[in-house]
């Protein structure tokens with residue numbers, strides 16, 4: 544029985560390797576293809592940027608806001624991939640002298656996240672060439688990694704599965720169907736999505752493995768740590784939303800009234816909370832996996848922590 548379960552697990556890792564090999568792409572030849580960004584086009588789709596909720600902005604200003612948010616969107620993935628890669632490398636050490644298929648799947652995962660970080664650095668440079676100066680991406684990858692990796696593996700994998708599931712859902716539900724987006728921006732997230740699909744499967748396998756080896760007290764602490772991680776993400780979002788509002792108002796070509804500036808700051812924070820916290824927390828598969836591991840009381844703790852961010 545145990546041998547069959549282990550064999551099934553190995554087969555799931557093997558399928559991730561096969562898929563990873565099949566979809567493998569390169570930054571320059573497949574994604575960028577000598578293209579640049581065109582600021583006449585939107586970057587982030589309305590379903591994520593929620594720019595149509597900014598009624599005080601003109602159509603052109605809403606498009607510009609989608610570009611500012613899209614720039615931050617690419618930087619956010621580059622940011623979290625630093626800690627994700629470090630955690631994946633750490634987990635891979637459990638397989639050094641064991642299941643070599645699982646080891647290979649995690650090594651490929653790590654390799655892909657290193658490539659994605661390079662892709663997002665490349666995208667930031669390309670975007671900077673076409674947008675006004677003064678943009679800042681506030682959080683630092685190593686500071687965030689230091690904070691996240693200070694929590695237990697259970698909590699870190701909960702956050703990671705949440706991120707990798709929402710990144711897929713964003714692509715399928717909002718980026719792919721929007722015909723008015725920059726084709727380059729769209730391709731960045733098409734290629735990213737292709738490799739993220741395997742990552743989410745691996746996150747889940749690793750999280751379940753971790754869950755099987757944790758005590759109920761350990762899991763209860765980890766639920767609190769997951770809540771602390773979400774609060775940490777929200778801190779990052781608050782700082783970046785404020786700075787993106789500053790950049791937008793300095794570069795949008797007109798003077799915003801204090802009331803408009805306040806609406807802009809609140810609106811961007813609402814959009815970011817939707818993008819990076821709420822959309823993932825509402826992901827049906829994330830809820831299914833999470834609730835299969837925790838008690839009703841723990842689920843309620845998580846829900847009441849999320850409620851003020853909705």
Ligand SMILES: [Fe+2]
Pocket residue numbers: 620624655656659735739
């Ligand atoms: Fe990635």
Ligand SMILES: [Fe+2]
Pocket residue numbers: 627656707738739742
């Ligand atoms: Fe990933």
